[in-house]
Amino acid sequence: MGDYLPPPYGLIQLGAYLEREAKDAEIEIVDCNAQHLDWRDMEERIRSFKPNIVASSSLATCNTYVVVRTLETAKRANPNILTVTGGQHFTATAQESLVEYPDIDVIVRGEGEETFAELVANAGNKNAFSRINGISFRHNGKIVHNPPRPLIENLENLPYPGYHLVKDFVNKYHFAPMAGRNAPYVLIEGGRGCPHECVFCTQWKHWQGRWRVKSARRIADEMRFCYENYGSKFIWLTDDNLGAGTRTNDIADEILKHKLPDDVTWFVQARCDDIIKNKDSLPKLRKSGLNWVLLGVESSDSSTLNSFKKGITPEDAKEAVRLLKKNDIFAHAMLIIGNRKDTAKSIENLRRFVEDLDPDFAIFAILTPFPGNEIFDEAKRNGWIEDANWSHYDMVHAVMPTETLSRNEVQEELYKCYRSFYGSWSKRFGGLFSGNELKRKVYWHMASKNIMRQLKALF
Numbered sequence: 020m021g022d023y024l025p026p027p028y029g030l031i032q033l034g035a036y037l038e039r040e041a042k043d044a045e046i047e048i049v050d051c052n053a054q055h056l057d058w059r060d061m062e063e064r065i066r067s068f069k070p071n072i073v074a075s076s077s078l079a080t081c082n083t084y085v086v087v088r089t090l091e092t093a094k095r096a097n098p099n100i101l102t103v104t105g106g107q108h109f110t111a112t113a114q115e116s117l118v119e120y121p122d123i124d125v126i127v128r129g130e131g132e133e134t135f136a137e138l139v140a141n142a143g144n145k146n147a148f149s150r151i152n153g154i155s156f157r158h159n160g161k162i163v164h165n166p167p168r169p170l171i172e173n174l175e176n177l178p179y180p181g182y183h184l185v186k187d188f189v190n191k192y193h194f195a196p197m198a199g200r201n202a203p204y205v206l207i208e209g210g211r212g213c214p215h216e217c218v219f220c221t222q223w224k225h226w227q228g229r230w231r232v233k234s235a236r237r238i239a240d241e242m243r244f245c246y247e248n249y250g251s252k253f254i255w256l257t258d259d260n261l262g263a264g265t266r267t268n269d270i271a272d273e274i275l276k277h278k279l280p281d282d283v284t285w286f287v288q289a290r291c292d293d294i295i296k297n298k299d300s301l302p303k304l305r306k307s308g309l310n311w312v313l314l315g316v317e318s319s320d321s322s323t324l325n326s327f328k329k330g331i332t333p334e335d336a337k338e339a340v341r342l343l344k345k346n347d348i349f350a351h352a353m354l355i356i357g358n359r360k361d362t363a364k365s366i367e368n369l370r371r372f373v374e375d376l377d378p379d380f381a382i383f384a385i386l387t388p389f390p391g392n393e394i395f396d397e398a399k400r401n402g403w404i405e406d407a408n409w410s411h412y413d414m415v416h417a418v419m420p421t422e423t424l425s426r427n428e429v430q431e432e433l434y435k436c437y438r439s440f441y442g443s444w445s446k447r448f449g450g451l452f453s454g455n456e457l458k459r460k461v462y463w464h465m466a467s468k469n470i471m472r473q474l475k476a477l478f
């Protein structure tokens with residue numbers, strides 16, 4: 020994606036909740052990317068702020084060692100600091116992580132807000148830890164996993180995201196390739212979890228198989244709040260699954276009612292079948308500013324889609340892309356290679372399918388056994404995993420072979436996918452002069468940064 024600096028959404032959300040519920044807490048959010056801090060600067064910040072607690076975000080499995088190093092740094096600044104982390108990876112690996120990394124004191128499993136607020140309130144009294152549901156920690160040389168905490172029933176009881184906690188650098192966040200440098204960029208959360216159960220996804224398990232959503236009105240209110248307070252013009256609704264039914268129509272209606280300026284746009288991830296179910300709402304969604312959909316296409320092969328428990332067909336993908344393009348919404352397809360049955364031939368078929376599908380943009384990923392997804396359990400049971408370095412668990416590195424392709428061959432196949440999709444001149448020129456504004460922006464950005472050449476050089 021080239022230039023890109025996203026706000027640390029999970030942290031500002033936790034910070035806003037703490038501000039409301041743990042009123043005595045003094046909070047400082049450090050974003051080393053936005054503030055250009057290196058490890059030494061970060062240590063200095065910890066020494067000068069003198070916190071009782073340092074809590075690190077983690078976001079994805081590939082950040083594991085960075086999280087650990089952050090907490091090690093905190094302990095070096097002051098060994099009495101209580102170090103905490105959470106999120107999908109550490110929730111799924113709480114036992115191993117506490118064994119492996121002595122500098123993590125507490126892991127907050129699952130939903131963070133209530134558990135973290137209770138932990139902060141009791142940070143000075145370790146005897147109280149045994150009563151805090153949702154944490155894992157060490158006690159008398161043993162690792163203890165307290166019972167899980169029930170999910171928050173109504174997400175609207177959460178505060179608005181705490182962008183004020185990063186106000187000194189909020190204007191630095193941007194998504195240049197898609198929106199340019201001058202479109203202030205924010206994330207807003209419209210829901211948590213998903214009612215589907217795809218085997219490669221960690222999301223539904225993390226949220227206990229439940230799909231909770233905020234009302235359309237609340238989502239539009241948060242958009243307007245961000246626009247009015249921070250000038251936000253490019254908005255990612257972080258839901259993994261936009262969903263279908265009246266929700267989408269209501270979101271469009273509410274955003275339109277909130278009368279945001281025309282240059283405020285938003286984007287979201289969605290399933291192909293939901294785009295089809297939403298087809299009558301697409302014109303209104305477009306009018307409300309929806310200009311980009313990341314579509315879970317995943318595979319060109321029905322049996323692979325079935326083995327993924329995805330619940331869609333390749334024809335659904337074709338129809339969804341057609342509908343998005345017809346409504347001038349940038350259609351971004353997301354594909355997965357490296358499933359156990361994948362062969363050189365099946366991946367070649369995928370490349371041909373994507374050519375034919377002709378989305379505005381395509382991201383190819385490698386099937387990754389993330390702790391917390393079903394693929395991980397299966398791969399571990401069967402001894403398929405060849406690379407245990409968490410920093411490679413980013414859907415770009417192959418960490419396991421297929422039945423017929425070695426790990427290196429899977430990696431090569433990924434490069435071939437990019438070469439075939441972006442390597443063609445007609446595609447490049449088509450993108451540069453596309454009728455879709457976002458597509459033009461992305462392809463001009465890629466051209467100006469020479470991303471095509473850089474991609475090609477990689478291969």
Ligand code: B12
Pocket residue numbers: 025026027028029032033074075076077078079080081082103104105106107108127129130131132135206208220221222257258259389390412413414415
């Ligand atoms: C936005 C986003 C991004 C943004 C990040 C923006 C940012 N800085 O926050 C960008 C585009 C950069 C991104 C990149 C990637 N992402 Co991403 N991303 C997301 C997305 C859609 C939303 C994250 C979010 O803000 N959620 C809302 C917050 C509130 O939820 P949360 O983070 O889970 O936090 C809650 C709890 O888990 C817990 N918690 C979490 N952390 C902590 C820490 C502490 C201390 C405590 C107390 C509690 C706690 O409390 C929070 C409140 O309840 C998620 C999917 C999702 N909907 O969550 C995927 C997701 C996190 N991404 C994922 C992946 C794989 C990636 C990439 C590897 C993809 C790639 N190949 O580029 C990269 C990794 C980049 C990197 N090195 O960090 C996977 C992670 C799977 C895994 N186990 O690794 C997810 C889950 C998507 C999925 N369905 O598989 N991503």
Ligand code: SF4
Pocket residue numbers: 212213214215216217220221222223259260290315
């Ligand atoms: S991949 Fe998408 S549809 Fe499937 S479980 Fe995850 S969020 Fe839901």
